[in-house]
Amino acid sequence: MKILKDRLFKFMVIFLALLTLFPLFSIIFMIFKNGISVINLEFFTSLPKPPGETGGGVLNAIIGTLLLIFFASLIAIPFGLLTGIFLYEYRDKKIGEILTTFVDITQGIPSIVIGIISYLWIVKKMGHFSLISGSFALSLIFLPIIAKSTKETLKMIPSYIIEASLALGISYSRTILKVVLPSSIGGILSGILLGISRISGETAPLLFTAFGNPFLNLNILKPVSSLPHLIFIYTLSPYDNWRKHAWGCALILIIIVSFISFLNKLFLKKWKIKF
Amino acid sequence: MSGTKLYKNIVNIGGVLIVGLLLAIFITLFLNSYPSIREYKFNFFTSKIWDPVFEKFGALPFIIGTLLTSFISLVISIPFSLSVSLFVSEYYENAFFSRIFETLIDLLAGIPSVIYGLWGFFYVTPIVRNIQIKFLLPPTGVSILTASLVLSIMIIPYASSIAKEVIKLVPNDLKEAGYSLGASQYEVIRKVIFPYAKSGIFAGILLSLGRALGETMAVTMVIGNSIQLPKNIFQPGNTIASIIANEFTEAVGELHLSSLIELGLILFLITLIINLIANLIIKKYTFFEI
Numbered sequence: 001m002k003i004l005k006d007r008l009f010k011f012m013v014i015f016l017a018l019l020t021l022f023p024l025f026s027i028i029f030m031i032f033k034n035g036i037s038v039i040n041l042e043f044f045t046s047l048p049k050p051p052g053e054t055g056g057g058v059l060n061a062i063i064g065t066l067l068l069i070f071f072a073s074l075i076a077i078p079f080g081l082l083t084g085i086f087l088y089e090y091r092d093k094k095i096g097e098i099l100t101t102f103v104d105i106t107q108g109i110p111s112i113v114i115g116i117i118s119y120l121w122i123v124k125k126m127g128h129f130s131l132i133s134g135s136f137a138l139s140l141i142f143l144p145i146i147a148k149s150t151k152e153t154l155k156m157i158p159s160y161i162i163e164a165s166l167a168l169g170i171s172y173s174r175t176i177l178k179v180v181l182p183s184s185i186g187g188i189l190s191g192i193l194l195g196i197s198r199i200s201g202e203t204a205p206l207l208f209t210a211f212g213n214p215f216l217n218l219n220i221l222k223p224v225s226s227l228p229h230l231i232f233i234y235t236l237s238p239y240d241n242w243r244k245h246a247w248g249c250a251l252i253l254i255i256i257v258s259f260i261s262f263l264n265k266l267f268l269k270k271w272k273i274k275f
Numbered sequence: 276m277s278g279t280k281l282y283k284n285i286v287n288i289g290g291v292l293i294v295g296l297l298l299a300i301f302i303t304l305f306l307n308s309y310p311s312i313r314e315y316k317f318n319f320f321t322s323k324i325w326d327p328v329f330e331k332f333g334a335l336p337f338i339i340g341t342l343l344t345s346f347i348s349l350v351i352s353i354p355f356s357l358s359v360s361l362f363v364s365e366y367y368e369n370a371f372f373s374r375i376f377e378t379l380i381d382l383l384a385g386i387p388s389v390i391y392g393l394w395g396f397f398y399v400t401p402i403v404r405n406i407q408i409k410f411l412l413p414p415t416g417v418s419i420l421t422a423s424l425v426l427s428i429m430i431i432p433y434a435s436s437i438a439k440e441v442i443k444l445v446p447n448d449l450k451e452a453g454y455s456l457g458a459s460q461y462e463v464i465r466k467v468i469f470p471y472a473k474s475g476i477f478a479g480i481l482l483s484l485g486r487a488l489g490e491t492m493a494v495t496m497v498i499g500n501s502i503q504l505p506k507n508i509f510q511p512g513n514t515i516a517s518i519i520a521n522e523f524t525e526a527v528g529e530l531h532l533s534s535l536i537e538l539g540l541i542l543f544l545i546t547l548i549i550n551l552i553a554n555l556i557i558k559k560y561t562f563f564e565i
Contacts, residue, residue: 002459002462003459005459005461006459006460006461006462009460009461009464010366010460010461012358013357013358013361013362013366014358014362014366015358016354016355016358016359017355017358017359017361017362017376019355020355020358020359020380020383020428020431021376021379021380023383023394023428024379024382024383024386026394026398027386027390027391027394030394030397030398031390031394079289079292081289082285082286082288082289082292083289083290083292083293084289085286085289086286086287086289086290086293087289087290089283089286090290095290099290099293099294101551101554102293102294102297103293104550104554105297105547105550105551106293106296106297108485108489108546108547108550109300109489109543109546109547110488110489110490110491110516110542110543110546111489111491112489112491112516112519112520112539112542113300113304113489113539113542113543115523116304116519116523116535116536116539117300117303117304119523120303120307120536121303140296143296147289147293171278171279172279172282173278173279173281173282173283174278176282177282197385200387201386201387201388201389201390202387203387203388203389203491203492204388204491204492204516204520207520207523207524208523208524211524228387228389228492229389231389231390231392231393232389232392232492232495232496235392235393235396235397235496236396236496246393247393250390250393253387253390254386254390257385257386257387261385
């Protein structure tokens with residue numbers, strides 16, 4: 001009886017654990033099956049056609065996603081690094097502990113709330129939707145990720161390295177800038193890539209900031225389309241062609257996200273901290 | 276020496292920034308939801324009428340919708356996330372396929388939520404529609420249940436990633452003591468591992484709850500977006516996050532916008548509390564580890 005119970009439980013655990021993989025395989029399978037059929041040169045190089053017509057592409061959304069990520073990085077990386085270095089410097093003090101919690105809280109804010117914030121701070125002031133308000137929203141999600149990974153990476157640098165530099169008469173600030181930061185570049189880069197792969201799929205903060213745009217837009221003050229937003233719009237549309245394109249967008253998005261994680265693993269291996 | 280001072284000052288900006296940011300977010304949300312708070316006071320939580328035309332706003336249907344989807348998805352996901360963590364931390368701790376398995380589960384966390392929505396819309400919705408037809412219910416496909424099913428998959432990696440770490444932390448001598456008393460592996464898991472790791476497992480579940488409460492896109496795409504109070508889980512509904520996503524850009528009246536922002540404030544505060552508790556518990560564990 002006891003052995004039977006033990007076997008039964010083990011079987012159940014293995015069964016449930018493996019069953020968890022089923023949705024993953026199903027999602028990947030469906031994206032490839034439905035996505036491949038719409039992907040061709042036109043899909044990458046042309047703008048969406050009006051509903052009902054076949055053909056057309058998602059060039060505006062691909063460019064839009066890249067621009068949104070670029071400007072979000074421009075805002076988030078310097079401030080995220082600064083916050084991360086602050087957390088590192090004060091890691092043994094009460095204030096450092098409190099601010100780490102603050103960063104955790106910021107990271108936990110639901111993305112739709114981030115969208116509201118960016119709307120109230122930027123869109124409302126400007127009077128219209130814009131690329132930069134979307135990038136700002138994404139940067140708020142990005143910032144805590146960079147801050148935390150920077151702190152964790154800097155913490156791994158052994159203290160004797162810092163002491164050796166100080167013993168040579170080099171000032172503390174130069175030690176941090178020329179010794180500690182360069183030797184933790186791998187971890188910091190990996191945090192940045194993690195953040196990028198996270199924000200590249202974010203949709204909720206873009207709904208009322210970047211908004212969407214059927215035309216190609218390079219102006220940061222105008223609304224812009226993005227891949228995740230297009231997936232949302234196209235999935236819920238009644239047009240067959242658009243629904244097919246949603247799968248195509250999903251395939252491109254998944255490839256971008258996996259490519260970034262791949263780069264991440266590569267960087268981590270190449271610049272692993274070892275002393 | 277002035278270089279070091281300059282460095283300290285610049286670094287302090289980073290600290291001020293994060294405090295200022297969080298405070299500014301809270302104040303902005305509060306000020307902008309004030310018209311709605313002043314107008315509806317506590318009725319906002321108890322009224323089930325949401326009518327933008329007559330400017331009557333009660334959030335009960337969305338609060339119920341959020342609680343239902345989060346609760347159901349938690350109940351569904353817990354057996355799976357516990358199984359995943361037992362699989363990689365207890366049964367096959369050092370096996371090479373455990374590493375692959377962990378990577379695959381991590382992939383589940385990396386899929387953007389809008390893709391879960393896309394998949395849920397074309398894959399889970401027809402399944403739910405078939406169930407509805409069997410029970411002679413309106414075959415909407417999109418419903419509270421559909422959203423809960425999609426959510427439950429999304430939150431598995433959040434609970435399991437914490438649970439597997441704390442299960443690994445269970446000291447071997449405790450487990451061996453259990454075995455030497457003649458306990459089976461199942462009994463050791465139930466009587467030794469679970470009691471030892473329970474607060475960590477709980478923290479992981481809280482984290483996944485925080486995720487489920489705030490999840491927007493996947494839910495919006497499969498929940499049906501009805502502003503009526505759902506009578507059962509097979510009916511379409513709305514969550515706090517999905518009503519914001521649906522109506523925010525269309526809100527014209529000041530009270531309408533303000534009510535939506537108040538919903539955002541509620542969501543912000545609930546997730547804040549849940550994440551804080553989860554973080555406190557996790558911190559206690561890292562303290563023991565050192």
